[in-house]
Amino acid sequence: MVFDDIYKTYWNKVFRICMGYVNDYDWANDIAQETFVTVWQQLPKFRQESAIGTWIFRIASNHCLRQIERQNRMPRSEMPEQIIDHIEPDKEPQVQFLYKCIAELPETDRLIISLELEDVKQAEIAKIVGLSETNIRVKVYRIKERLSKKFENYEH
Amino acid sequence: MSTETDFKALWTKQSTSEIPDTKELLVKAQKLKTSTRNKLLGLNLVLLATMVFIIYIGLNIDNEKLTTKIGIVLIAIAIVSYLAASNQMIPMLFKTDLETSSQEYLAQLIRIKRKQEFLNKVMINVYFILLSAGLFLYMLQFLERMNPVWATIYLVLTFGWIALAWFYLRPRGMRKKQRALNDMIARLEEVNEQLGS
Numbered sequence: 001m002v003f004d005d006i007y008k009t010y011w012n013k014v015f016r017i018c019m020g021y022v023n024d025y026d027w028a029n030d031i032a033q034e035t036f037v038t039v040w041q042q043l044p045k046f047r048q049e050s051a052i053g054t055w056i057f058r059i060a061s062n063h064c065l066r067q068i069e070r071q072n073r074m075p076r077s078e079m080p081e082q083i084i085d086h087i088e089p090d091k092e093p094q095v096q097f098l099y100k101c102i103a104e105l106p107e108t109d110r111l112i113i114s115l116e117l118e119d120v121k122q123a124e125i126a127k128i129v130g131l132s133e134t135n136i137r138v139k140v141y142r143i144k145e146r147l148s149k150k151f152e153n154y155e156h
Numbered sequence: 157m158s159t160e161t162d163f164k165a166l167w168t169k170q171s172t173s174e175i176p177d178t179k180e181l182l183v184k185a186q187k188l189k190t191s192t193r194n195k196l197l198g199l200n201l202v203l204l205a206t207m208v209f210i211i212y213i214g215l216n217i218d219n220e221k222l223t224t225k226i227g228i229v230l231i232a233i234a235i236v237s238y239l240a241a242s243n244q245m246i247p248m249l250f251k252t253d254l255e256t257s258s259q260e261y262l263a264q265l266i267r268i269k270r271k272q273e274f275l276n277k278v279m280i281n282v283y284f285i286l287l288s289a290g291l292f293l294y295m296l297q298f299l300e301r302m303n304p305v306w307a308t309i310y311l312v313l314t315f316g317w318i319a320l321a322w323f324y325l326r327p328r329g330m331r332k333k334q335r336a337l338n339d340m341i342a343r344l345e346e347v348n349e350q351l352g353s
Contacts, residue, residue, distance in 0.1 A: 062254045068340075108347060128257060
């Protein structure tokens with residue numbers, strides 16, 4: 001597969017996963033770019049042992065996890081509400097709330113739910129994260145339950 | 157409202173940033189590559205210059221004594237090894253594989269931090285020991301030429317400073333660095349444990 005095609009096909013998906021992880025537009029953009037730099041560098045060595053999507057999502061997930069090392073950057077979810085509103089004024093409140101809720105989850109849960117919402121098969125998510133499929137299924141279920149509760153409170 | 161399809165619908169509604177031009181991305185990649193290479197190159201130059209300088213002095217000084225030569229070599233080794241370790245010159249040790257699963261990646265990060273912790277501890281000690289020993293051997297030649305009073309003052313001052321560095325500055329610096337590393341390891345382990353449950 002040519003890099004340009006991969007780039008165009010996966011940019012939005014990768015960006016959303018990064019956005020779910022950090023809930024910060026510029027930061028997510030940086031991580032997505034770093035991801036594609038790695039993809040570009042490693043593509044010649046990619047041996048089709050897994051699907052290209054799985055491979056790209058692995059790289060993206062690990063770039064997200066790598067942000068733990070950059071402690072000095074404040075997670076967006078900890079910022080006061082009005083700053084978020086100020087930066088992204090035209091966003092639908094529900095969309096914003098969903099991303100906010102996801103970014104507040106434990107790190108690995110953020111990745112799992114982002115991949116799930118991105119329509120990645122649970123077997124693939126298992127391969128990306130390194131857990132069993134059963135584990136992923138249980139986790140996805142629990143996370144969705146948690147999100148639903150938050151949304152119920154949000155709507156009432 | 158809060159059903160699965162709704163989450164998925166909301167999820168994809170997130171406006172994504174404009175896809176950066178491929179060229180822009182590749183320029184970024186190239187920059188990254190050259191900057192790491194330049195950094196390594198610069199470091200090597202500094203190391204090389206230090207070595208040349210020390211060896212130059214070693215050759216030009218009237219060092220009839222073997223201790224002076226050994227001292228110079230020890231100091232050179234101390235400086236080089238400290239620089240090498242503190243700049244993570246051993247890239248093999250710190251390389252991460254981004255293509256593995258999250259679980260393995262986190263384990264890698266933890267392993268690397270542990271290595272850094274170890275290297276930090278060991279290298280500071282090695283650096284101090286080599287430097288002090290080198291300095292002492294190097295000084296012997298000059299001490300012989302001084303009168304006893306000056307020699308004593310010189311010795312007391314030098315070793316006073318080394319003792320201060322060893323017993324006060326070294327543990328303090330080490331603790332500070334250690335704390336930062338330990339915090340990072342704890343944080344990574346916490347995230348890794350999320351996958352355990």
